[in-house]
Amino acid sequence: MTTTATIGQTPRIDRYPAYVYDLPALRDHMAQIRQHLKGIEIYYAVKANPDVELLRVLHDYVDGFEVSSGGELSHVQAHFPDKPLALSGPGKTDAELSSPGVTRLHVESIGELQRLIDSGRSADILLRVNLALPVEGASLTMGGGATPFGMDPDTVNEAMTLLSAQDAVRVHGIHAHLASGLDAPHMLKLAAEILAYARSHGFSEINLGGGMAVSYADPGKRFDWQMYGEGLRELRQSGEVLRIEPGRSITVYCGEYVVQVIDVKRVHGESFAIVTGGTHHIRTPATKNHDQPVVITGEDEDEPVTLVGQLCTPKDTLSRRVHINVKPGDVVRFAMAGAYAWNISHHDFLMHPHPEFHYIR
Numbered sequence: 001m002t003t004t005a006t007i008g009q010t011p012r013i014d015r016y017p018a019y020v021y022d023l024p025a026l027r028d029h030m031a032q033i034r035q036h037l038k039g040i041e042i043y044y045a046v047k048a049n050p051d052v053e054l055l056r057v058l059h060d061y062v063d064g065f066e067v068s069s070g071g072e073l074s075h076v077q078a079h080f081p082d083k084p085l086a087l088s089g090p091g092k093t094d095a096e097l098s099s100p101g102v103t104r105l106h107v108e109s110i111g112e113l114q115r116l117i118d119s120g121r122s123a124d125i126l127l128r129v130n131l132a133l134p135v136e137g138a139s140l141t142m143g144g145g146a147t148p149f150g151m152d153p154d155t156v157n158e159a160m161t162l163l164s165a166q167d168a169v170r171v172h173g174i175h176a177h178l179a180s181g182l183d184a185p186h187m188l189k190l191a192a193e194i195l196a197y198a199r200s201h202g203f204s205e206i207n208l209g210g211g212m213a214v215s216y217a218d219p220g221k222r223f224d225w226q227m228y229g230e231g232l233r234e235l236r237q238s239g240e241v242l243r244i245e246p247g248r249s250i251t252v253y254c255g256e257y258v259v260q261v262i263d264v265k266r267v268h269g270e271s272f273a274i275v276t277g278g279t280h281h282i283r284t285p286a287t288k289n290h291d292q293p294v295v296i297t298g299e300d301e302d303e304p305v306t307l308v309g310q311l312c313t314p315k316d317t318l319s320r321r322v323h324i325n326v327k328p329g330d331v332v333r334f335a336m337a338g339a340y341a342w343n344i345s346h347h348d349f350l351m352h353p354h355p356e357f358h359y360i361r
């Protein structure tokens, strides 16, 4: 992986494909979120994008980082040793459970809690609850029914009994990451229900999770952080700590995946442009089965073209029937590539060269 640093200007790209991260744009976006969420703790969910340059920008605005593995934990600790850290994940090993420097350990099951207690070490935990709440409009659900995440309310009661018989493991409250892809009104509705549950059990530290909606079909349609912040402050009662851990909605907009057209062809009446790179670098359109938004700079073209990558599979489709005029050598920019893009992709499938990484500073 090669990196270039270009201070104060858009980087010059010599080789395609490339990722370009806009750090000032990320800073502005995060500063706004921080402003709207006064009084609410924000942990950034590192699994959305663990790029160190991005974490360095976010570090100044977030209260902590949420990590989902021992790998993410040591990555973040190596660069930001003093930042509070929450460790999540449904399958923590004994080694992960005993990692030093974890501010909050999110416990996912009775088995995990028992292993933690048996280890004899002290820990500060939140219990991850899976409440049977309807989550309308979500793109992915991690709770609200039978999933491998967290504990249902009966199991939480069992966990409290286990915890009451010892004092090395201290429970501070609950963690509930139930769905992703929700807009602010739906998120607030869910928050009200999670808080009602928490209060009925005497919990005053509540992590409401991430999953704030982003729209790949309409990149301009943004999550309403102002409404969400105001709503959470209204919901919060004195003495309560409310925390959120968004990932995608924070970093998705600051990244672009930039490619060059290799070939343009018509097959059975449809136009295709084959570009350098593909879903082995940006798996997002394949996993979400969407069209990755394209930055259109020239005139709109009547005749649509489907943009595909270099892989020998029909799944390597980046964006279908885009109204742009492209010829070999042209550069195409895919937007919204700052989260769940490079780091969730199968980079070595077909052994093409990895992209270069550029940063606008």
Ligand SMILES: *Cc1c(COP(=O)(O)O)cnc(C)c1O
Pocket (backbone or CB within 6 Å): 045, 047, 048, 066, 088, 089, 177, 180, 181, 209, 210, 211, 212, 245, 246, 247, 248, 249
């Ligand atoms: C993935 C994840 C998040 C972040 O979700 P986004 O949709 O990226 O905001 C937060 N919390 C937990 C427990 C997660 O697994």
